[in-house]
Amino acid sequence: MAEVLAAADLGVLLGALRARGYRVVGPRVAAGVIQYAELDDAGDLPHGWTDEQAPGRYRLARRDDDAYFGYAVGPHSWKRELLPPRVRLWQASRDGLAVEEEETDYQPTAFVGVRPCELAAIAIQDRVFLDGRFADRDYAARRADVFLVAVECGSPSSLCFCSSLGTGPGATDGFDLALTELHAGEHRFLVRSGSSAGNAVLADLPTRPAARADLETAEQVVEAAARAQAGRFAAEDVHDLLLRNLESPHWDAVAERCLSCGNCTLVCPTCFCTHVEDTSSLDGETAARDRVWDTCFSLRYAEMHGGNTRPTTRARYRQWLTHKLATWEDQFGTSGCVGCGRCIAWCPAAIDIRAEVAAIRQEDAHAHA
Ligand code: SF4
Ligand code: SF4
Known part of the structure; x- marks a missing residue:
């Protein structure tokens, strides 16, 4: 079932997520790029911005419309949320030789604006950190209460090749809600739910049932994004x-x-x-182990x-x-x-x-x- 949300009501979606206790993280313009950060309201989204990309090059540019998600991807990915660059694993004190694992009591988080290729990337990291013989405690805790709002791609960059790998530009599964931004006529979003949590949030929104024209326009957006990437990478062999x-x-x-x-x-x-870094206090009373990104x-x-x-x-x-x-x-x-x-x-x-x-x-x- 698909519904239509007016672009002017996008803030209602963010408010509904916040009302359910989610910290809301999504794209916003900062430091000359589109990065993922906490959103207060829809005005924080990169409204009217796009990204121009080439090998070794990334620039923001103004669009000639008011799209909220009219860019491809920035330097951040969602692994910053699920596998942050530095995580404290445990601390120990000499006093009684106590070793304490870090708390993993994280606030539920809604990721807004997840691209289909990023859904695929999250699924890959889930396989690595959750599906093996040893699930990663910190990743599992961060991942447990994530609400995924995917946004299908309508503006791939010249570097995107998700269509060659079958990871985009349309979102087929792995999301709670999937949006497609539509410009033809009224500025609106086609909204599909992919989970019971998605159904519950969708029920809070001032939507109307999607008409055939809405569905066709959304298909055209995704098809055009796939066509734009045709032949960019031969993945088969x-x-x-x-x-x-x-x-x-x-x-x-x-x-x-x-x-x-x-x-x-x-x-x-x-x-x-990643690798681990061990540090100890100058007086030798405490020590800690952090996990940090490596390469x-x-x-x-x-x-x-x-x-x-x-x-x-x-x-x-x-x-x-x-x-x-x-x-x-x-x-x-x-x-x-x-x-x-x-x-x-x-x-x-x-x-x-x-x-x-x-x-x-x-x-x-x-x-x-
Ligand atoms: S390490 Fe990676 S990013 Fe750095 S120069 Fe080599 S290919 Fe480029
Ligand atoms: S194009 Fe592939 S290898 Fe390069 S950053 Fe994206 S997922 Fe990683």
């Missing part, structure tokens, strides 16, 4: 292609440009590498007894790309990439994973011609 080219000279060519800075992994919504581009990350398994940038870039697009599939049954394009926009060397795969494909074709 990428697993085997990369694994049979582990010694390709192209890894050396990428390593000449790659700075090993790790930006690509920090902005990636699925990358999950496979860090030299230290591959250090172990006897040496470093990935001492060169070539080895580290190859590890990242082959894990993301090939061995992740063997490990978790899905690609580690959802096609959001963040790693391309935020790479200071403008390295584009789609172009790197295409170059390896070309070399592979020559080698087997």
Whole structure:
């Protein structure tokens, strides 16, 4: 069942979420980008803004309409909420040698404006942190009371390739509510519920039943977004292609440009590498352990007894790309990439994973011609 919410009533949705006890987090303009932060009302959304993206480039620009969600994705992803950059795991005191795990009593949170590729990224991280033999305590607590308001994509950037990976631009499942922003005629949202929690919130909203024209317009929005991305990435055989080219000279060519800075992994919504940091107070009475984001581009990350398994940038870039697009599939049954394009926009060397795969494909074709 689909309903229609007038754009002017978007604030009612945010109010209904807050009335149910949710902290409401969504996109807002800050520091020259669209980032995820707490929202007080619909006026905080990036109303009339879009993002222009290219390899190594991200700029905000004004739209010529008043869209609330007329951009692709910014540098933040929802992993900042579910797997924050730094989490205190435990503290210990010398007094009685007491070790205390950190509280995980988090406020329920509504994520507003979740792109379909981000729903896929959350599902991937759920698999990593919840479905294994050892569920992660902190992630599970943060994830337990999340209400997901997805917004289908109508303005993909030139870097998006979710349609090649089947992760967008339409939202099919994994959400509580899914919105499609419609401009033709009245500015409005098509709203679909995907859960009983979604049904309850939807019942609080001043909606009307969707007419055939609303449904058709929403389909056209998603189809146009998919068409805009057509042919941007050939995903079908990428697993085997990369694994049979582990010694390709192209890894050396990428390593000449790659700075090993790790930006690509920090902005990636699925990358999950962390390390732990232990600290103690100056008087030696207390100690603590924090979990912090790390990256496979860090030299230290591959250090172990006897040496470093990935001492060169070539080895580290190859590890990242082959894990993301090939061995992740063997490990978790899905690609580690959802096609959001963040790693391309935020790479200071403008390295584009789609172009790197295409170059390896070309070399592979020559080698087997
Ligand atoms: S690898 Fe790049 S395009 Fe793929 S999900 Fe990560 S940031 Fe997005
Ligand atoms: S690919 Fe780009 S973002 Fe990633 S480590 Fe290399 S230079 Fe940094």
